[in-house]
Structures are given as structure tokens and as C-alpha cells.
Amino acid sequence: MTIRTSIILGIATAALMTAGQVSAQPSKAVTIVLPAGPDRLDPCETPRSVIGRIIKQNVVETLVELDYANRTTLPRLADSWEQTSPTEWLFKLHPGITFHDGAPFDAKSVIYSIERTTDPALTCITRTKYFDGTDIKATEVDAHTVKFVTGKPIPILPTLLAQLAIASPNTPKGKYTAQPIGTGPYTFDTWTQGEKVVLKRNDAYWGAKPVIEQATYVWRSESSVAAAMVETGEADLAFSIAPQDATNPKTDKVYPNSDSAMFRLSVDIPPLNDVRVRKAINLAIDRKAFLGSIISPKAELATQQVGPSVLGFNPTLKPWDYDPEQAMALLAEAKAAGVKVDQEIRMVGRPAMFSNSNEFVEAAAEMLRGVGFNIKLENLEMSQWLEMANKPFSPQRKPNIFLTMHDNNSGDAAFTAFFKYHSNGRQSELHDPELDALIVNAGTQSGEQRAAEYNEVFRRIYQDIVSDVPLFYMVNYMRVGSRLDFTPTIANAVELQLAKLTLKP
């Protein structure tokens, strides 16, 4: 054999071996493709989907778990709980659990996690989004009972605790960790920056033993490549692929992602301070025409800021009909009453807010021009958009139709109503004392009464005030490979429980 032949044979053998490595998956290992990689893997950041989808309920668990389908909460690390006074709760912990590092899961570890998460030295999203202003204190009653005392009544404390991951007491305080240690069915193995995260099954898990032995998370921002990875068998599941790449009905599954797209109207600024003009905008946009064209055909027409999985969603509200004649009639009526309906109105979008959002605002602007509005279209970069979205609003601002995308995956309308519609809400255009009182009161209720009061809040906003133009409840597409038996749900917007993945026989 000549040297040249040896070299050629060597290269060919290496190529074949590596090719084999590329497509072969160990039988009970899965590879999951995310749209973006994590920046940190800290348990206090699990409400961020980029982190929660990897570690929430896999590596770290919560005391309480959200049941999106039934709009309620389920026990997880806590077996039960009771509200002993408006500001006091007792949580009974599941006994006999240990963290992956051997530390016992008990009342002290829960208190440690609460303290670490609410420590201002870290900007944990669990604190800044859910626990800011709650003034929550946890104390030990016994090894497996924790008492929570809050500064003000919080009827949805279990819902809040569904966002708080319990980490080992050996997790450093005041410093983010990249090596999460929890009680979950999977242990953190490795994180290679920019490449992958690997989790391994925790055979000492306190609950049912999952089927999947190992999960490798990789990330591809290019949707067609993520979809191709599943198609070629390099990966088993691609979390979020673009509608145009979801071409295989057998593998591409749609699920609601808890995002609602909406136009917010600057209701104080003429001509948008006239309710006829606001109604005309709602009537002039043909929402159904977008479904199946530039918006997924699986998206649903929105009726309010929160979706059906959120407690407080008002099922009696209906989507606006497309009725350009009525829109023109309302505009004519407003004009006759002295409203300057032909004044320029800014329509503000943001590139890549959702798939085809640029095309959407262009088409929506054209529909509004069609009934007589004078629309000037602008697309703003993220930080410019945020500056315009948040208070304080510029005193010089012009009337605007502002595209927003709101995500409420916490299951309760409280995380939407105050922020978006109360006079003190950071993104609220409204200042209606009666509505403010309704919002505050709804927040103090629980159960059916809470749902009923939020129903009234949304009825008032969408039927009486008409401060928004509800558009769509958005969906994501997940490509699930042929080895897996899995159907995504709205919960997968923020987490993917590996224990729920099963392999086809």
C-alpha cells in the first residue's frame, strides 16, 4: 500500500466515523435545539424561557407547579398548603428529598432559596417580575413546614411560588451560578459556552424515574437549520421554528406561546381620544386576512390582553368584525363632531417582534389608510421601542398606534392588568379611577371571585374604553422527531419537562 493510498483510506475512514457520530443518537439520549443559548443557568432566572426551558422542573423544581389547562396550581416539592390569615401561609414540604449535592431539602433550604432570590445584590427575574414589593418572609415551623408572611395580602402566593425554583443551600448568595443544583429528575452535567448544555438523569430522583437518560441542548438561531437538524436525525426536538419551515405535518406541531399581539392606542391624544375613532381602527383591520398569509393559520383572534389559559380571561368578549363601511361611518360621524380624523397618526412597530411583523404593520397601515386614516409607519429598534412603550411618555408625542406583544405565562391576570391598565402601570395609557379601583380590588380576591372581577376589568377596557386593538394569540411551531412521542402545550413557552418525553416503541 502506497503512502498516498494509506492517506486516502485514513481520511475516508475518519470521515465515515465522524459521519456516523453526527447522526447517531444513543438510544435514550435526546438532543434539543433551542432558538438561543443561555447566558446563565441560575435557578433564580427560570422565568426566562432561554433558561427555564433547560433547567426548570428538570434540574431545579418549584414548591408548586402551574396547571395551565385548568388554570390552577398543583403540588410539586410542597405536598399541600393553606392560607392561615390574609398575610400568612403554611406550606408542607415533601419529606425525604435531597439535592443533587446531597444537601437535604427542608424548610431551611426553602428559606435560603427565598432569601437568595429576593436579594437585591442579584437582579433575578423571579424577584423583579414576581416578588418585587411583596415583602415576603419565610420562617421554619418544623423541618418540613414553612410559614410565609407577606407584607400585604397576596391571594395568589402559590401561583407566585410556581415561579420560584428551589436551589441547593450550597448555591452562592449574591452571585449568579452557572452550575444549578436542584432536586429535579436531571442533574446538570456540563455547559460549553456557545455550544451546548448537557443534563443527565438523576437516578436517585424522589419521583418517578424518567425514560430519557441524557439531554443535550444546542441552539441555532436560524430556524431552517434547527428544522433540518430534526429532519436529519441530528436532533430530536426543535423548540421554535418559523411557520415557513413547518412544512411537515407529521413532525411539526403547533402550540400557543402565551404571547398576545395588540396595538395600544394613545387614548389621550386627539384624534385617538375619541372612542369612535378607536372603534373605527378596530373595525378597519381585517384580522382574518392575516391568518394563513403572514400570520400562522393556527393563531387565534385575540379579544383581550390575556389569553384563555390565564385566570381572569373574559370569555364573553368577541373578536372585532372587519367592517370598513362602519369604520368609515364612525370616522365621518367623528369628523362631523369636530374631531380632526385626518390628522397624521404614527403606527409604530418593531422588526422581528414576531414572524413577519414588518409585513403585518405595513398591511395594517394600508387597511387603515383605506378607510381614511392618515398613517405614518415607523419601525423602531428595541431600546427606542421600549422608551416609547414605557412611562414617562414624551409630552411632545403624537397620536400613535403602537404594536405590542405581551406574554403572560404566569396564569393570572394580575401580571397584566396593573402594568398595562392601572393609572400607575408602567405601560398604561389609561387613568380611569373606577378602573383602577376594579383592578386593585380584583387583585385582593381569590378563586372564582377573582376571575369574575378581572372579567369585569377586561370588559370595561375592551367594550367601554376601547383602548387597544386586540390582534392575535400567537403560536409557536415545534418540530418533534420521529423517535419522540410528545405533544407540546402552552407550558412549553417557558419550560420543557424532560420527564414528560417518551420514546416511541
Added chain:
Amino acid sequence: MGGFIFKRSLQSVFSLIALIVLVFFLARLTGSPADLYLPQDASPEVRFQFNERLGFNDPLYVQFGRFLVGLLHFDMGESLQFSRPAVDVVLNAFPTTLMLAAITMPIVIILSVITGSLAAFRPGGVFDRLASFISLIGASTPNFWVAIVGVLVFAVTFRILPTSGTGTPLHWVLPVAVLTLRPTGVLVQVVRTSMITALSSAYVKTAKARGVGSRAIIFVHALRNGLLPVITVASDQAAGIVNGAVIVETVFGFPGIGKLMIDSVMLRDFAVIQAAVLVTALAVFIINILVDITYALVDPRIRYS
């Protein structure tokens, strides 16, 4: 030579300082990181705490002074995204980009020199027309399109290459091929033009008259004289790749510095932006020095005294 390198280094230090100052202030004109890192409904207290903890509440000149003091210790601050030293984050990503450039550029240069030289030997001939046609396509086809088509053809349809990732040597084939396309297209044109000029010179005619073979005329006599503009353009292309092959890194999931820089700009991760700019500027400076030395080696008329 030593004096020349010292002089060039000194000039580059001034450029680097200007660059660092510009990047520091320009990055901060793009908005507050608090808007991007905190929930949209975060309270003013939380926003204040965030800015206080990271020093963003201080006047800009205080932040700049702190940055300069850190720089003296090669401490570029902590990445907002990764909560790790920015220098570590950048140095973690940079080898992948360097490796891409180190594999791509030799291929580009060899392909371009051979193709461009042969095309120049008979301008207007079949090979010249073919080479010009293909190189123009290479130079003008968008990388992202070639990359995605490459994945569809070689990974999805024929299943002979992986779609993306970095695990094995095969994972590098598509990214390097895509990255090679455009610089090769540009460089073939440069080599061709330069060689046509060299081949029409008097010394080539003399060599032909003396019966020297075509291969020796092209690759021994003309090529050395036609190389200077090629080196200039090749170094420019190499600097482009070292600055980050953003498209290739994005499509193929390569953890390089280009994608890191784009993500850091989008997320206002000032420390990483500054560290990445500094590291790539240093790399480009080293490339320029190497190019100057190569000039001297290729053309003895050039002296750096």
C-alpha cells in the same frame, strides 16, 4: 525591521486608544441596558438597584475612568449577559473564529492564485471566461443563501455532511466552504488583473524568447511580481473573517466572536463589546504587521528602514 515594527506598533497604539474611547462612548449612546435586562414592568426601585450595582448611575466620565483603570490590569469588566469577566467570554469565542480564518484563508489564497494565474495566461480564453464567470458569482452571492442551500443540499438531501455544530472535522466542511466562496471570488479577479499586467511586461517576453516553459513563466517569474496587490486584498479579507464571520457563525451555530459581538450590541453588553473590539483590533493589527513583513520578503525593493 525591528524599528519598523516598533514604529507601526506605536502608531497602532494611538489608533487603539481612539477606538476604545469611541466604542466606550458610542455604545453608551444606544440606550440603557436596564431596559433590556429587566422585565418591562420592573419598578423604578429595581431599575435604580440594577443601575447602581453595575455603576450605570455614575456620570459617564466616572464610568470611563473606572474602565481605564480596569484596562491597565487587562480587566474589561464583567459581562452583563454571562456574569463572567468579559475578557474570558471573548477569549473563549475568539479561537473558533481564528480557526475558521486559519483554515479558510490558505484555501482561498491557493485557489485564487492558481485560478487567477491560469486565467491571466490567456486573457479572453475559455478558462479565463469560465474563471471570471464563476468568481463573479462567488463574489456576489450572499453568504446566508449559500449557507442555507448548502445545508439543504449536503445535509438534508444527500446526508453526507452535518447541518451545523462543531463536533467533528466534517462539521467544518460547510462553514469553511461557504466562507471561502466570496474571498476567493474577489481574489481571483485581483490575481487575474495583476498577473495580466505582470505577464505583459518585458522580462516575461524575454523569458518566453529564451524558451522558458509556461508553468515557470507564470508561477516563478510573473507571480512574484504580481503578488503585492494580492497580499493587500487577501489581508483585507482575512481581517474581515477575524472580525467575525457573523453569517456563518449564526447559520452553523459556531460559537465565534462575530455572533458574540452582534448579540452583545443587541443586549447592550458594553464590557463584551469593548473587549471584543479590543481583541479583534489587536488581531487586525498583527495581520497588518505580518502583511508588511510579507511585502518585504516578496519584493526586495521594499525596505523598512
